[in-house]
Amino acid sequence: MTDTLEQVIGRAQHRSSWSRVANLQVFWVFIAAVLACVALSFMTDGFATQRNLFNVARNFAFVAIIAIGMTTVIASGGIDLSVGSIVVLTAMVISVLMEGGYSFWLSAIAALGVALVVGAINGTLIAYAGMPAFVITLGMLSAARSAAMVLSNNKMIYQFGPDHDLLLWIGGGSTFGLPHPLFALIALTVVMTVVYRWTRWGQYVFAIGSNEEAATLTGIAVKRIKVTIYMFSAFTAGLAGILMAGWLGSVTTNLGTAMELTVIAAAVIGGANLNGGEGTAIGAVVGALLIEVIRNSLILLGISTFWQGMFIGTFIVVAVSFDRIRHRQN
Amino acid sequence: MSRLRLSGISRSFGAIQALDGVSLELAPGEVMGLMGDNGAGKSTLVKIIAGNYRPSKGEIRIDDKPVEFHRPIDAQRAGIEIVHQNLALCDHLTAASNVFLGREPMKRFGPIRVIDYDTMRSTSAGLFARLKSETRPRDVVRRMSGGQRQAVAIARTLLSEARIVLLDEPTAAISVRQVAEVLDLIRNLRDHGISVILISHRMPDVFAVADTIAVLRRGNLVAAKRAADSSPEEVTGLITGAIEYA
Numbered sequence: 206m207t208d209t210l211e212q213v214i215g216r217a218q219h220r221s222s223w224s225r226v227a228n229l230q231v232f233w234v235f236i237a238a239v240l241a242c243v244a245l246s247f248m249t250d251g252f253a254t255q256r257n258l259f260n261v262a263r264n265f266a267f268v269a270i271i272a273i274g275m276t277t278v279i280a281s282g283g284i285d286l287s288v289g290s291i292v293v294l295t296a297m298v299i300s301v302l303m304e305g306g307y308s309f310w311l312s313a314i315a316a317l318g319v320a321l322v323v324g325a326i327n328g329t330l331i332a333y334a335g336m337p338a339f340v341i342t343l344g345m346l347s348a349a350r351s352a353a354m355v356l357s358n359n360k361m362i363y364q365f366g367p368d369h370d371l372l373l374w375i376g377g378g379s380t381f382g383l384p385h386p387l388f389a390l391i392a393l394t395v396v397m398t399v400v401y402r403w404t405r406w407g408q409y410v411f412a413i414g415s416n417e418e419a420a421t422l423t424g425i426a427v428k429r430i431k432v433t434i435y436m437f438s439a440f441t442a443g444l445a446g447i448l449m450a451g452w453l454g455s456v457t458t459n460l461g462t463a464m465e466l467t468v469i470a471a472a473v474i475g476g477a478n479l480n481g482g483e484g485t486a487i488g489a490v491v492g493a494l495l496i497e498v499i500r501n502s503l504i505l506l507g508i509s510t511f512w513q514g515m516f517i518g519t520f521i522v523v524a525v526s527f528d529r530i531r532h533r534q535n
Numbered sequence: 536m537s538r539l540r541l542s543g544i545s546r547s548f549g550a551i552q553a554l555d556g557v558s559l560e561l562a563p564g565e566v567m568g569l570m571g572d573n574g575a576g577k578s579t580l581v582k583i584i585a586g587n588y589r590p591s592k593g594e595i596r597i598d599d600k601p602v603e604f605h606r607p608i609d610a611q612r613a614g615i616e617i618v619h620q621n622l623a624l625c626d627h628l629t630a631a632s633n634v635f636l637g638r639e640p641m642k643r644f645g646p647i648r649v650i651d652y653d654t655m656r657s658t659s660a661g662l663f664a665r666l667k668s669e670t671r672p673r674d675v676v677r678r679m680s681g682g683q684r685q686a687v688a689i690a691r692t693l694l695s696e697a698r699i700v701l702l703d704e705p706t707a708a709i710s711v712r713q714v715a716e717v718l719d720l721i722r723n724l725r726d727h728g729i730s731v732i733l734i735s736h737r738m739p740d741v742f743a744v745a746d747t748i749a750v751l752r753r754g755n756l757v758a759a760k761r762a763a764d765s766s767p768e769e770v771t772g773l774i775t776g777a778i779e780y781a
């Protein structure tokens with residue numbers, strides 16, 4: 206009671222860094238993932254092998270890359286259901302071009318360009334025409350996959366022209382024992398963690414998701430930023446699409462089917478708030494990691510993969526209800 | 536000298552005359568309570584002062600110079616700030632981030648420019664101290680009391696060196712203790728020479744802080760007088776029409 210006004214104002218909200226960390230959903234999800242890994246190392250012979258860990262690291266990277274884009278969209282109060290279809294569209298664009306003899310780099314740039322255009326269409330319809338994100342991206346989910354089928358005539362592509370080996374190396378190879386998609390993921394995570402916190406764009410993403418009207422009243426270019434958010438989400442899907450083409454060594458039109466649901470699950474488990482205003486890049490990564498660990502453990506433990514959905518579904522509900530309980534305490 | 540002078544402001548929407556020849560004067564550091572029933576034209580008048588609407592007729596002068604607002608940003612540049620009823624705050628951001636939203640200071644780190652959180656925190660701590668409000672810059676707005684949220688919204692207006700602050704129902708839907716906090720915030724603005732227009736339904740709050748009271752009824756200004764010369768009973772009569780004019 207004897208504190209001066211200045212002392213009260215100067216006091217930080219959290220007394221210790223521990224209570225700060227313990228308050229984060231991503232922290233507990235991370236603990237859950239670590240515990241699952243430790244348990245699996247003892248329960249199975251197959252988990253803690255270099256080969257299995259390599260596979261886990263590579264498999265979750267694709268979902269995690271897109272989950273970072275999805276987290277951005279969700280933090281801004283939107284949703285992007287079209288990412289799975291953007292994956293197949295970009296994979297198809299790069300394969301068709303490379304099969305036609307174009308170099309990897311030119312084809313990759315063209316594929317990412319297509320992804321950005323798709324994202325810009327999503328964003329423009331949502332921001333400027335004021336249509337609900339759910340409806341627009343649901344429409345794009347259908348349209349983009351259809352475009353991929355038209356482009357390839359629904360054929361499988363497995364010959365990638367002169368840069369064939371380069372594409373396979375970029376998507377499926379490894380350096381220093383780590384799969385290449387993991388490098389892309391780490392770079393993206395670091396960059397986006399900085400962007401969320403230290404740039405105006407990052408601040409405005411969360412401001413829009415928190416209170417769009419307030420953001421508009423303060424003079425933030427809400428519409429323009431929304432377009433860039435959906436472009437970024439599409440970009441991450443495009444990046445994953447290119448890497449997946451290289452990893453699989455062949456591209457068919459059912460690539461990335463229903464992937465948007467796994468991606469949204471990863472983002473939500475990692476702490477992205479579907480009401481907007483909350484989410485972290487590292488949360489998206491940890492959420493994706495947990496889903497992959499669950500999937501991997503079921504296989505190793507010899508449990509039928511039909512149970513996978515049950516476990517992931519339970520985890521989504523547990524993660525979100527945990528978040529609710531935590532908010533009620535505050 | 537008057538800070539704000541409205542002369543013969545009229546505004547119609549199609550056949551509806553929302554405001555009919557309203558003339559008002561606000562001195563520097565004066566608190567005016569603007570009262571009236573729903574649909575009396577309060578929000579239309581506020582939106583005209585804030586640059587959301589243009590008057591069909593009439594003139595606005597600030598510091599005796601005629602001004603014309605085409606967009607809200609023009610009014611802001613002239614030193615007019617509104618604190619909206621819903622406060623227009625982002626719940627998930629900190630108090631400091633809300634104070635600076637849309638005008639974050641940046642600092643350079645070699646080739647990249649990043650948000651300068653240190654400046655944001657120290658400046659908003661200074662503003663909260665000026666407002667004598669126990670609001671912590673690092674706190675997330677979601678966990679704040681109604682009074683603290685008002686302090687954040689008002690600190691925003693101080694940051695832009697506002698000369699006229701319009702407060703739209705700042706004491707609606709908050710507790711009695713917080714009302715006292717908000718009234719103190721208003722007195723604070725006044726003491727810094729800022730003119731305040733307080734739009735409120737709550738008679739005791741208006742009489743507690745207002746120097747003058749203006750009453751609108753059906754688009755007409757039916758009273759503009761010193762609060763000391765009026766009474767809640769008279770204002771109630773003016774709002775309902777039981778008293779024609781004062």
